Amino acid sequence: MANLIPLADVAPELVEELLDRAFEPERKTRTAYKVREGTEWLPGLSFAALDDNDLLAGTIQCWPVALTTPEGRKVPMIMVGPVAVLPEHQGRGFGKALMTASLTAIDPRAPLPQVMIGDPEYYGRFWGFSNEATGGWKLPGPFEQHRLLARCENHAVLPREGMLGPWLG
Numbered sequence: 001m002a003n004l005i006p007l008a009d010v011a012p013e014l015v016e017e018l019l020d021r022a023f024e025p026e027r028k029t030r031t032a033y034k035v036r037e038g039t040e041w042l043p044g045l046s047f048a049a050l051d052d053n054d055l056l057a058g059t060i061q062c063w064p065v066a067l068t069t070p071e072g073r074k075v076p077m078i079m080v081g082p083v084a085v086l087p088e089h090q091g092r093g094f095g096k097a098l099m100t101a102s103l104t105a106i107d108p109r110a111p112l113p114q115v116m117i118g119d120p121e122y123y124g125r126f127w128g129f130s131n132e133a134t135g136g137w138k139l140p141g142p143f144e145q146h147r148l149l150a151r152c153e154n155h156a157v158l159p160r161e162g163m164l165g166p167w168l169g
Helices: 012-023 025-029 031-035 094-104 120-127
Strands: 003-006 047-050 056-068 074-085 114-117 136-138 148-151 161-166
Touching (some): 031 161, 056 114, 074 161, 120 148
Antiparallel strands (some): 114 148
């Protein structure tokens, strides 16, 4: 099984190499990068998975973002991802272990809504992500609306409309 460590304990260049292998170097042009532009990933919610030889097999990063309503109110959220696993390690549970560790690390006394771009069936089945509240949300670039997912104790507290972007303070 995966040995998980804080992502902060991994050299940044190794994380970048892993992300390039998992998603290709063009990944930086994706809309998700624009959503979190100018922010730093959250160390307490970001992890690395090591394989049986203690080599980097996968990572997860979480980011501070906000949904800005049409009235200008900023609703802070946590953007989950990327969840990246090297191709030769996919299907072995590394991604599930990383997701579970990250979501479990969120303080239950003050849980912020979590948001991600991903497969609704997969992330809904295992972690309760849904696109039911995100239909009126926009992103700063192209995306498939049904893949914009949120996870929250009570979806009724989420704004119906807004632009998702970086939380810069």
